[in-house]
Amino acid sequence: MAAGWRSGPLRVARTRSERFGGLRPRPHGRGLLLAARSVHSFGMAEPLRVISLDAFGRVRRVARLLPGRVFFDPGARWVVELPAGRPAPPVGMALQVVTRPSPGAGGRVCWHT
Secondary structure, three states: OOOOOOOOOEEEOOOHHHHHHOOOOOOOOOEEEEOOOEEEOOOOOOOEEEEEEOOOOEEEEEEEEOOOOEEEOOOOOEEEEEEOOOOOOOOOOEOOEEEEEEOOOOEEEEEEO
């Protein structure tokens, strides 16, 4: 994973409903960025790749989250949910959210670079 790692399109979970719903039942190729320390995969039909970030955007942990499980990182400030097949950044890599116009995604899509 070189410095050019990208998550692919991400939606930002802004409401309680968006945070609770996550990517259920399938991610359909997109990811989700949540201001959280934990996420669950209840109601998911397939596993997720979960990446926790500290307050500075540095990768703390990377995990494969099976359906019906909980991921918790007490030191996290953000969690990224991705389809399980996506490659993960290395632990310790600093990520940055870059917004780009996207007509079909509420006006913006976030990418990590």
